[in-house]
Amino acid sequence: MELLSGGDIIVRALRDAGVNFVWGYPGGAALHIYDAIFRQDDVHHLLVRHEQAAVHAADGFSRATGQVGTALVTSGPGATNAITGIATAYMDSIPLVVISGQVPLTKIGQDAFQETDMVGVSRPIVKHSFLVTRAEDIAATIAKAYYIASTGRPGPVVVDIPKDVTDPNYKVAYRFPDKVVMRSYQPSSRGHKGQIKRAAKVLLDAKRPVIYAGGGVIIDNASEHLRELVRLLNYPVTNTLMGLGAYPGSDPLFVGMLGMHGTYEANAAMHDADVIFAVGARFDDRVTNDLEKFCPRATIIHIDVDPTSVSKNIEAHIPIVGTCSAVLREMVSIIKQAPQSPDSVAIDAWWTQINQWRAEHGIYTQPRYEPSAGNLIKPQDVIKMLYEVTEGKAYVTSDVGQHQMFAAQYYLFDQPRQWINSGGLGTMGFGLPAAMGVQLAFPDAHVACVTGEGSIQMCIQELSTCTQHQLPIKIINLNNAALGMVRQWQDMNYSSRYAESLYEDSLPDFVALAEAYGHVGMRIEHIDELAPKMRECFALKDRVVFMDICVDRAEHVYPMQVPGGSMRELWLNKSEKT
Amino acid sequence: MKRIISVLMENEAGALSRVVGLFSQRGYNIDTLTVAPTDDETLSRLTLTTGGDDRMIEQIVKQLHKLIDTVKVIELSEGAHIERELMIVKIKASTSDMRAELKRCSDIFRGHIIDVTAATYTIQLVGDSDKLDAFIGALVDVGTMEVVRSGVVGISRGDKFLHV
Numbered sequence A: 001m002e003l004l005s006g007g008d009i010i011v012r013a014l015r016d017a018g019v020n021f022v023w024g025y026p027g028g029a030a031l032h033i034y035d036a037i038f039r040q041d042d043v044h045h046l047l048v049r050h051e052q053a054a055v056h057a058a059d060g061f062s063r064a065t066g067q068v069g070t071a072l073v074t075s076g077p078g079a080t081n082a083i084t085g086i087a088t089a090y091m092d093s094i095p096l097v098v099i100s101g102q103v104p105l106t107k108i109g110q111d112a113f114q115e116t117d118m119v120g121v122s123r124p125i126v127k128h129s130f131l132v133t134r135a136e137d138i139a140a141t142i143a144k145a146y147y148i149a150s151t152g153r154p155g156p157v158v159v160d161i162p163k164d165v166t167d168p169n170y171k172v173a174y175r176f177p178d179k180v181v182m183r184s185y186q187p188s189s190r191g192h193k194g195q196i197k198r199a200a201k202v203l204l205d206a207k208r209p210v211i212y213a214g215g216g217v218i219i220d221n222a223s224e225h226l227r228e229l230v231r232l233l234n235y236p237v238t239n240t241l242m243g244l245g246a247y248p249g250s251d252p253l254f255v256g257m258l259g260m261h262g263t264y265e266a267n268a269a270m271h272d273a274d275v276i277f278a279v280g281a282r283f284d285d286r287v288t289n290d291l292e293k294f295c296p297r298a299t300i301i302h303i304d305v306d307p308t309s310v311s312k313n314i315e316a317h318i319p320i321v322g323t324c325s326a327v328l329r330e331m332v333s334i335i336k337q338a339p340q341s342p343d344s345v346a347i348d349a350w351w352t353q354i355n356q357w358r359a360e361h362g363i364y365t366q367p368r369y370e371p372s373a374g375n376l377i378k379p380q381d382v383i384k385m386l387y388e389v390t391e392g393k394a395y396v397t398s399d400v401g402q403h404q405m406f407a408a409q410y411y412l413f414d415q416p417r418q419w420i421n422s423g424g425l426g427t428m429g430f431g432l433p434a435a436m437g438v439q440l441a442f443p444d445a446h447v448a449c450v451t452g453e454g455s456i457q458m459c460i461q462e463l464s465t466c467t468q469h470q471l472p473i474k475i476i477n478l479n480n481a482a483l484g485m486v487r488q489w490q491d492m493n494y495s496s497r498y499a500e501s502l503y504e505d506s507l508p509d510f511v512a513l514a515e516a517y518g519h520v521g522m523r524i525e526h527i528d529e530l531a532p533k534m535r536e537c538f539a540l541k542d543r544v545v546f547m548d549i550c551v552d553r554a555e556h557v558y559p560m561q562v563p564g565g566s567m568r569e570l571w572l573n574k575s576e577k578t
Numbered sequence B: 001m002k003r004i005i006s007v008l009m010e011n012e013a014g015a016l017s018r019v020v021g022l023f024s025q026r027g028y029n030i031d032t033l034t035v036a037p038t039d040d041e042t043l044s045r046l047t048l049t050t051g052g053d054d055r056m057i058e059q060i061v062k063q064l065h066k067l068i069d070t071v072k073v074i075e076l077s078e079g080a081h082i083e084r085e086l087m088i089v090k091i092k093a094s095t096s097d098m099r100a101e102l103k104r105c106s107d108i109f110r111g112h113i114i115d116v117t118a119a120t121y122t123i124q125l126v127g128d129s130d131k132l133d134a135f136i137g138a139l140v141d142v143g144t145m146e147v148v149r150s151g152v153v154g155i156s157r158g159d160k161f162l163h164v
């Protein structure tokens, strides 16, 4: 058997775990590992400019490909900088392995230089973590880390490795396990057959059903099964913010996103439903609004791979613990063989009702905002233009704020993994590094980062990373010269007292900034410039283009659920409520 | 109502902190917690008591299960079970009247006097938590100097047993 040092074992084990790319940033405790990376060609390292971005980039890569993302950081500040990235992945159940250097075992606990208890600091935001104390354990631990990260409900796993464990002078036999078996962790689950049968019956009996699909469908690659089920049933489908693309956004059976900024028709349908078929969704507070008023007449079927998600916020009448793909597949085959078919009279009447809601207040049946004119560019129109120019086929990453909600509402995602945003943690700064990860995975695809002038400045340094690794992403900056979402809440709840949400006079010249990093900058101030400039932007295949688009500063995101109300109680614009 | 949950865990570094962290992170209370290796040294057994309604206990059990190091979880208080707690009490016992009274009281509760000085008695008592509470109650007038309790351990009654 080959004898290798701990540092070499790490890199070899990454290779054997199927890793091609590692995003990271070096430092003292990780230098043996970095030297091992230097001496081989199988695993490619991409240097970022801040460890938060390394984790977000690995995360974006994972969301776009379904593979586990990998990041490597040093101890102390390197590790703590990674924390926001890890928490972001944790909240959205994204499989990552984050390897952190640690001070030598002999120094642990002594407040050594750059010592942070990484396992302790990250504990509440990881699926699992390891502190490796022997070079002999590295390969098996890395194999376990990838296995745990990617199975069951996925999530980030931290592997903390003290520097002396990677000592180049201490060599041990290398063996990467063919298979990981853990008596304490046996995730895969196909769902209880009897429960699935019961659920199928309830679904077929339904008069006013809604299929409510979340990010779990995307993570588990179950989108095809969902589509097949919907084809059989002809029922309305809504997706969560995390689930956009699980069911095609441009399909007539799709009633739009639900929740706080969801469509009227999706929220009203949920409220009036007699059966809610929740799959890979977790009844988040940004979806349900007031739990007491949530969907009063619905029988709830809830499919989730994580038993703790089921009946956590909303009691499920028919809980099914299993992977979305396995349960949906089984459900499709049961429904295909069932003697009964859906109640077409009731379902037709239900569609008539839903179409009436669409006509009354739907954002897709007609624009519900004042149109763009002259120097007043509406952010919604920018997203619609992005959709048109990229023919609905771009990967769109986003940051957090109004721009994120406009992108979610107006870019109709037809494919899973096309829409990449921080839904659970809501991390400003996610968009740009996530876009780097996507572009690395798909060098020829259009990758657009829809952002705001606030969010983009949280990881702006990564423009340099894009230069170094030739990642020609397109930045669509909806510049409203404000922390727009904060300002919207201040308009609605604080009599327009804009506490610390304005900074107009101190914003940078984004065009000059982009150029300083070697990229193309564009500033768009007039609606007539938007189409030609956007086309020009996406025609520049090999360049990063920063489109700084001055949008209406007063615009709000609507619909918006009225706090403390039921799902269907919405503000439709600044003065009208349902 | 007091609920007793028993967990078999991999005897790994950090496993206990994950359990404790889970409780604080999710806003659950831990009333007592004991942990020690089992006859199989790769496993630890952890017993904790907590309060809460059925829904909360169900969540706690599920969340404990979800921890990667957890091998088995059961709620002992759901079925017939035996629970025991150990208590050691140090009490002022300086006069012969006091000593006689404490000895009587200790005997009634099947306690043992395990240390004696000119001024104190140290009494050991084993039982379920209610019994230990009752003993403390009986001593209010005397006044205890120091009370140490081990927290609850428990096991199912009958043929049922918790194993890998």
Ligand SMILES: Cc1ncc(C[n+]2csc(CCOP(=O)(O)OP(=O)(O)O)c2C)c(N)n1
Residues within 6 Å of the ligand: A399, A400, A401, A402, A403, A404, A426, A427, A428, A429, A451, A452, A453, A454, A455, A456, A478, A480, A482, A483, A484, A485, A486
């Ligand atoms: C790291 C972080 N800090 C603070 C917030 C709170 N927050 C949510 S949206 C928002 C404003 C975002 O401004 P901008 O990026 O310009 O987007 P806009 O809403 O203007 O489109 C803030 C501060 C957050 N989500 N993330």
Ligand SMILES: [Mg+2]
Residues within 6 Å of the ligand: A401, A452, A453, A454, A478, A479, A480, A481, A482, A483, A484
């Ligand atoms: Mg803004």
